[in-house]
Amino acid sequence: xxxxxxxxxxxxxxxxxxxxxxxxxxxxxxxxxxxxxxxxxxxxxxxxxxxxxxxxxxxxxxxxxxxxxxxxxxxxxxxxxxxxxxxxxxxxxxxxxxxxxxxxxxxxxxxxxxxxxxxxxxxxxxxxxxxxxxxxxxxxxxxxxxxxxxxxxxxxxxxxxxxxxxxxxxxxxxxxxxxxxxxxxxxxxxxxxxxxxxxxxxxxxxxxxxxxxxxxxxxxxxxxxxxxxxxxxxxxxxxxxxxxxxxxxxxxxxxxxxxxxxxxxxxxxxxxxxxxxxxxxx
Amino acid sequence: xxxxxxxxxxxxxxxxxxxxxxxxxxxxxxxxxxxxxxxxxxxxxxxxxxxxxxxxxxxxxxxxxxxxxxxxxxxxxxxxxxxxxxxxxxxxxxxxxxxxxxxxxxxxxxxxxxxxxxxxxxxxxxxxxxxxxxxxxxxxxxxxxxxxxxxxxxxxxxxxxxxxxxxxxxxxxxxxxxxxxxxxxxxxxxxxxxxxxxxxxxxxxxxxxxxxxxxxxxxxxxxxxxxxxxxxxxxxxxxxxxxxxxxxxxxxxxxxxxxxxxxxxxxxxxxxxxxxxxxxxx
Numbered sequence: 290x291x292x293x294x295x296x297x298x299x300x301x302x303x304x305x306x307x308x309x310x311x312x313x314x315x316x317x318x319x320x321x322x323x324x325x326x327x328x329x330x331x332x333x334x335x336x337x338x339x340x341x342x343x344x345x346x347x348x349x350x351x352x353x354x355x356x357x358x359x360x361x362x363x364x365x366x367x368x369x370x371x372x373x374x375x376x377x378x379x380x381x382x383x384x385x386x387x388x389x390x391x392x393x394x395x396x397x398x399x400x401x402x403x404x405x406x407x408x409x410x411x412x413x414x415x416x417x418x419x420x421x422x423x424x425x426x427x428x429x430x431x432x433x434x435x436x437x438x439x440x441x442x443x444x445x446x447x448x449x450x451x452x453x454x455x456x457x458x459x460x461x462x463x464x465x466x467x468x469x470x471x472x473x474x475x476x477x478x479x480x481x482x483x484x485x486x487x488x489x490x491x492x493x494x495x496x497x498x499x500x501x502x503x504x505x506x507x508x509x510x511x512x513x514x515x516x517x518x519x520x521x522x523x524x525x526x527x528x529x530x531x532x533x534x535x536x537x538x539x540x541x542x543x544x545x546x547x548x549x550x551x552x553x554x555x556x557x558x559x560x561x562x563x564x565x566x567x568x569x570x571x
Numbered sequence: 572x573x574x575x576x577x578x579x580x581x582x583x584x585x586x587x588x589x590x591x592x593x594x595x596x597x598x599x600x601x602x603x604x605x606x607x608x609x610x611x612x613x614x615x616x617x618x619x620x621x622x623x624x625x626x627x628x629x630x631x632x633x634x635x636x637x638x639x640x641x642x643x644x645x646x647x648x649x650x651x652x653x654x655x656x657x658x659x660x661x662x663x664x665x666x667x668x669x670x671x672x673x674x675x676x677x678x679x680x681x682x683x684x685x686x687x688x689x690x691x692x693x694x695x696x697x698x699x700x701x702x703x704x705x706x707x708x709x710x711x712x713x714x715x716x717x718x719x720x721x722x723x724x725x726x727x728x729x730x731x732x733x734x735x736x737x738x739x740x741x742x743x744x745x746x747x748x749x750x751x752x753x754x755x756x757x758x759x760x761x762x763x764x765x766x767x768x769x770x771x772x773x774x775x776x777x778x779x780x781x782x783x784x785x786x787x788x789x790x791x792x793x794x795x796x797x798x799x800x801x802x803x804x805x806x807x808x809x810x811x812x813x814x815x816x817x818x819x820x821x822x823x824x825x826x827x828x829x830x831x832x833x834x835x836x837x838x839x840x841x842x843x844x845x846x847x848x849x850x851x852x853x
Contacts, residue, residue, distance in 0.1 A: 403804075406788075408804070409806040409809075410806030410809055411763065442726060443724050446762070447804055448788050453765075456765065457765055480692070480728070481693065481725040481735045482735070483693070483736070483738065483742070506655065506685065506730050507730050508726070508729055522685075522686040523692065524693075
């Protein structure tokens, strides 16, 4: 039985990237407090921040959100754990866990990073990823944080990810076998995958996040041209049915990177449309 | 036993897109005859053309290639068969078959086109694709032409393809069940797929093409930034082992779309590097 959101959007979460907050200089640049209040005013029950918004104010911002009636559902994200741009030290990954804990966020998202230099294919990078996660997961568990591995669309292979499907991410979860390591299922990255439902059927209890947006028929930019729900070709309800079939009953997080469209609009209008679309088409 | 190309590149095919011939105004613009002779001079045994190069000269160009000792391995490609840009009529698809036959090409490549307007997800588009292929395959069989369905990297969902993996393409082949309908396995599109070897293990006799290039660690453009073999992160030998494990013993076709790098170089130099890399790293 898939949840009915047509008259209730308490499960809706704003990922602040929908307002451009994942990138310096993008979006209208509303202060965190204004974003929190705008969510609260619309009955949006959850919010997901990016580290660059939080700085040293994690405890303060987390408390501010909850005082307004908004839960901090998650934090984006750890540094890369593999690939050329991954820090060798665990310090920054641990700092992201600490920030999530100070915020009172339930989940910390992981984008793995790309293929390790000097290797071909994915096997070696995935082994190294599992090694790093085996160290990071207990650190996070001690602080009450769940880690959500997010597979990315295969266009992000090379320099951003070594996990391309839900099955890829679950295989790493199997290898690490930490109870606080699971996956995030983002429409943008998985909408095309014929094996998604079959993969999720063996993911019970391991889905820690479900991200909403849409895949535009004519996607003009690899990174910054995501669609609002309903404007694209993804089967949003089919994907959510598979996600909830795996036992997921948490927030549905809208994350629309959109440099030329949604980020140019008034954030209040964006939130209004987001609520409306969530009720209508998700 | 994987074929050894270290001292023999007779199996090498040039896809003329490697010289920019898939796009108007790209590359050095060598005439077809000069490209044929440059392949012959280097012992490149096969060539694959694009329709825009051929025009009304299919018979002439096919004979010219064979007279120089170069086989016409294939033709790119049918029009889209589904999606917003697909012609409703079968005329142009049949014309592409006719051109392949007149060229003496063994294989006609199919890029399917994207998601049909008004649909969500892929199921309906794939049903319609199968319907069109069921009409096109006998037409092609009557003219001695094999049709190779090419799955594309999922970044091309929406407007270019509704098949993202070798398994997706094989499922359509199963549905159509025409003996001259198979698949093409292009490194650029499949390198990331953990299920590739398993999919190919059930594809015996149905692989009609193997396309070579490399996935650059930092891919800057969705379409026109492919790497030459050895310059990227794909496991070329592992992929070829899986392809040949499915019984493929045909040409290995180098297809490098590269607007800012290889297309700016002298075509003779590009062909020299192609031969060298084919022997060394493929």
